[in-house]
Amino acid sequence: MTLKDIINNAPQLFTKREKSSNEVENSDLVISPGSLVVVTGVNGLIGSHVADQFLQRGYLVRGTVRSASRDQWVKEHFEKKYGPGKFELVEVSDMVVSGAFDEVVKGASGFAHVAAPLMISTDPNKTVPIAVESTLRALESAAKEPRVKRVVVTSSSGACACPWEYHALIDSNTWNESAVEEAYAPPPYDDARREEVVYYASKTKSEQAAWKWVQEHKPSFTLNTVLPSANLGPPIDVAHQGYRSTIEWVETAFKKGESLQLKDFKAMRSQYYINVRDAAALHVAALVYPDVTGERLFAFASPFNLNDILRVLKKSYPKHKFAEEIPGLGRYESKVANGRAEELLKRLTGHGWISLEDSIKANAEGLATQ
Numbered sequence: 583m584t585l586k587d588i589i590n591n592a593p594q595l596f597t598k599r600e601k602s603s604n605e606v607e608n609s610d611l612v613i614s615p616g617s618l619v620v621v622t623g624v625n626g627l628i629g630s631h632v633a634d635q636f637l638q639r640g641y642l643v644r645g646t647v648r649s650a651s652r653d654q655w656v657k658e659h660f661e662k663k664y665g666p667g668k669f670e671l672v673e674v675s676d677m678v679v680s681g682a683f684d685e686v687v688k689g690a691s692g693f694a695h696v697a698a699p700l701m702i703s704t705d706p707n708k709t710v711p712i713a714v715e716s717t718l719r720a721l722e723s724a725a726k727e728p729r730v731k732r733v734v735v736t737s738s739s740g741a742c743a744c745p746w747e748y749h750a751l752i753d754s755n756t757w758n759e760s761a762v763e764e765a766y767a768p769p770p771y772d773d774a775r776r777e778e779v780v781y782y783a784s785k786t787k788s789e790q791a792a793w794k795w796v797q798e799h800k801p802s803f804t805l806n807t808v809l810p811s812a813n814l815g816p817p818i819d820v821a822h823q824g825y826r827s828t829i830e831w832v833e834t835a836f837k838k839g840e841s842l843q844l845k846d847f848k849a850m851r852s853q854y855y856i857n858v859r860d861a862a863a864l865h866v867a868a869l870v871y872p873d874v875t876g877e878r879l880f881a882f883a884s885p886f887n888l889n890d891i892l893r894v895l896k897k898s899y900p901k902h903k904f905a906e907e908i909p910g911l912g913r914y915e916s917k918v919a920n921g922r923a924e925e926l927l928k929r930l931t932g933h934g935w936i937s938l939e940d941s942i943k944a945n946a947e948g949l950a951t952q
Contacts, residue, residue, distance in 0.1 A: 615640030623697025631862035677716035683723035692869040695720040696736040704771040713784035725801040734868040737789040739811040740782035745853035753919035806868035810861040810881040811854035814941035832945035842905035852914040854882035857936035867926040883935035885914040894942040
């Protein structure tokens with residue numbers, strides 16, 4: 583049976599079995615279990631967890647990657663876990679070309695645009711437009727499919743603030759204009775600070791472009807965005823994904839041991855963390871709950887710094903040699919309007935934020951066996 587056959591027969595396939603404890607129970611969902619959801623960047627840390635969260639709740643998932651031949655492991659992983667016919671892997675090699683997602687979105691009821699273009703340069707004039715255009719291509723394609731009811735775009739904490747800036751309150755009206763200004767300052771563009779602010783600028787301008795596009799084009803679907811802070815927690819398949827993005831910080835602290843220095847970390851400073859599974863669950867909430875409309879959901883659990891990582895690792899692995907805590911590390915003090923996101927997380931999963939300790943320990947489990 584093809585995925586198309588499964589979609590057409592979804593009501594019969596998903597009502598004749600008992601619901602698992604993970605499945606959404608609300609009968610008034612905008613998108614019901616058995617519906618098809620597109621997840622872009624499904625080989626990435628967040629995208630793979632978003633797909634996993636939908637699959638475990640009885641949805642069908644069509645995931646996109648840049649190279650299907652390279653990322654066949656994703657299909658193999660989900661078929662082994664959920665059985666055949668629930669997950670489809672599709673290649674979208676260029677997310678910027680017109681109609682990039684036109685075929686991918688056919689038959690889908692929801693669209694989670696998690697993928698971000700590769701950062702080819704620290705020159706904002708090259709990087710930021712590509713990020714913006716790829717987001718717009720996703721929205722344009724979604725608007726062509728009448729079944730699509732919801733779109734969620736993965737933004738970033740960097741779209742609202744830099745981790746070195748203090749804000750009395752970060753909320754839906756907060757945008758990282760300072761990063762945009764610094765990113766577009768005159769060259770040279772080759773320092774680490776510029777690379778960081780260019781990334782923040784790309785996420786800021788991409789999310790702003792998405793909201794502007796929806797306001798101007800008034801599509802039939804509803805848009806929400808999720809803004810994850812620094813992701814911690816396990817990858818779905820460490821053998822193929824490794825320790826990407828911010829989860830690399832735990833790997834570095836573990837493997838460097840007593841020789842660890844602050845300079846070993848790229849862009850590591852005190853900021854909020856989020857367990858990647860919680861960030862993924864918020865994408866589900868953004869697509870399926872009828873009362874979530876036109877919202878920016880802040881996936882921010884609580885502030886942490888490098889010393890917090892060291893404390894958890896020392897407690898969990900007392901025989902392993904770790905560096906001493908680094909004196910003078912501050913703690914990010916900005917407040918964030920994250921109550922709405924936590925409320926939705928509790929509604930969907932039955933729990934609040936996964937703790938920092940549990941998130942770090944989940945990362946370290948794979949390292950301890952290497």
